[in-house]
Amino acid sequence: MEYEPVIGLEIHAQLLTTTKIFCGCSTAVEAPPNSHVCPVCLGLPGALPVLNRKAVDDAIAAALALNCTVQERSIFARKNYFYPDLPKGYQISQYEQPLATDGSLEYTAGGVAKRVGIIRVHMEEDAGKSMHEGFPDSHRKTYLDFNRSGVPLIEIVTHPDLRSAADAAECFRRLRQILTAVGVNDGNMEEGSLRCDANVSVRPVGSPRLGVKTEVKNLNSFRFLEKALEYEIERQIRVVSEGGRVIQETRLWDPDARETVSMRSKEEAHDYRYFPEPDLPPVVVSRERIEALRATLPELPDARRQRLMAVYHVSERDVAALEGNNLIPYFEQTARALGQPKAAFNWVSGELARKMNELGAAFDPARVPAEALAALIRLVERGAISNSAAKEAFHKMYESGRRAEEIVRDEGLAQIDDREALAAAINAVVKSHPDAVEQYRKGKTGTFGFLVGQVMKSTSGKANPRLVNELLRAELDAGTT
Secondary structure (H helix, E strand, O other), X not given: OOEEEEEEEEEEEEOOOOEOOOOOOEOOOOOOOOOOOOXXXXXXXOOOOOOOXXXXXXXXXXXXXXXXXXXXXXXXXXXXXXXXXXXXXXXXXXXXXXXXXXXXXXXXXXXXXXEEEEEEEEEEXXXXXXXOOOOOOOOOOOEEEOOOOOOEEEEEEEOOOEOOHHHHHHHHHHHHHHHHHHOOOOOOOOOOOEEEEEEEEEEEOOOOOOOOOEEEEEEOOHHHHHHHHHHHHHHHHHHHHOOOOOOOEEEEXXXXXXXXXXXXXXXXXXXXXXXXXXXXOOEEOOHHHHHHHHHOOOOOHHHHHHHHHHHHOOOXXXXXXXXXXXXXXXXXXXXXXXXXXXXXXXXXXXXXXXXXXXXXXXXXXHHOOHHHHHHHHHHHHOOOOOHHHHHHHHHHHXXXXXXXXXXXXXXXXXXXXXXXXXXHHHHHHHHHOHHHHHHHHOOOOOHHHHHHHHHHHHOOOXXXXXXXXXXXXXXXXXXXO
C-alpha cells in the first residue's frame, strides 16, 4: 500500500520589540543571565502584566501579511503546565479567541502556485531557557536563564496542507521571508527567534481520514525540518506497514543520530487547563487601526519576485540569488541607473556578492553606490576596459571610494584596441607555444582558448578580447593554408 504524509506547521516568531510583552524589561539577546528580569516576567506574587502596544501592532502586521482576518476583540488565556523555565507555572497565550484567523500563505515555486492555509495567528509570551551544558556540574544540574521569559511571540498555525518534507521546508522558508520583509522578526533561527514545530502523520494515498500524528519539536533550520520530517515519515510508514500503531507523542530531532527520538506523550488542549487570563482585559483593536497597519505593509516577497521577473526579465533562480544576499534594492538601483538589467544582475550577483561574502558583516555597499557601479559597467559595455580590468577597478573603487573613470585613467587599465600592438603580442605567444599552435592546426581547436588566455596574460588582461579572438584566429588559420 502507498502512503502519503500529511504535515502542518506551528511557527513561533519573536517580535522585534525593544521590551517584553507584559513588562518594560529589555528583549536584547546579549546580556548576562537573569539581568533582564523583573517581578512581572518572573511571575512574582502581586505583579501585574501590562500589554505592549508595539507587540500588538507587529502581530497584526504579520497576520495581515498572511491574509488573515484580524479580530477586533481577542482574549488572553493561561496555558497551565509545569516546566522549570516557566516561572509562573503557566504561559500567557491565546486560545479560544486568538488575534487573527483564516489566512493563507500563497507563493509561486518553480512556476507552480502554492497555497497553505493558516488556521490562526495568536500572541503569547516566551519561556525562559534551560541550560544543560557548559558548567562544571552540568552533569547533575540544570541552570535557568529567565532573560527570554516574557519576550513577545506570535504563533502561526497552518492547516495540514503540506504533502512532503521538502514542501514543509519551503513553506517555512517563505514564512520567514514574509516575517522579515514586514519587519516583525529578524529571522535568526540560530538564536531561537524563529522556531518551528511540525505535526506529521501518514495515511493511505487517497484516504480522507487522517492518521495518528506526532509532533517534531523545536526545529531551528530548514535543513533540520526537512531531514526530521523525512525520517519521521519513513518511520511512521514502516510502523504502519508492519501492522503497528503510531503513538501520538512529541519527538525531538537528533541531528547527530539523524533520527527523531521520543520526548513525551503529546498533550491535548484540555491537558493545559486553559482559562481566560484574569489580569488582562480583552485586546480591542479598531477597524481603523487595522487598516492603518495594512497601509504600512511593504511589498511582500512573492509579489516582489513576480515583479522583478516581469520588469527586469530575470529568472526565479536569479531573484533567489539576490534574495539570499539581500541585494534586491541594490540590484534595482543599479539596473535603473544602467538601463541594462542583465548586465546589472551579472555584476551584482557576481563581483559584488563575492566582495560581500569576503568581508561578511564588514561589507558596506555604500562604498560603491549603485550609480558608480553602473558607470563602471558602462565602460565595459562600450569596450573601454576589459572584464578583468573592470573587476580590478571595482575592488579599487571599494577600497578607495574613487570613481571608475578616475581609476581606469590613473591605473592604466584602459583596454588595448591597437591592432598592431595586439598583433605583436599574438605573434609572441604563437612563437612561445608551438605545440599548442600545431595541435590547433591539426584540428584540436580546444587549444585556442589556451592561446587566447596567454595573450590576455601577456597584456595584463587589458587586450580587447573580441580583437584578440579575431586576430589570433586569422594568424592560426593563415598557417594552415
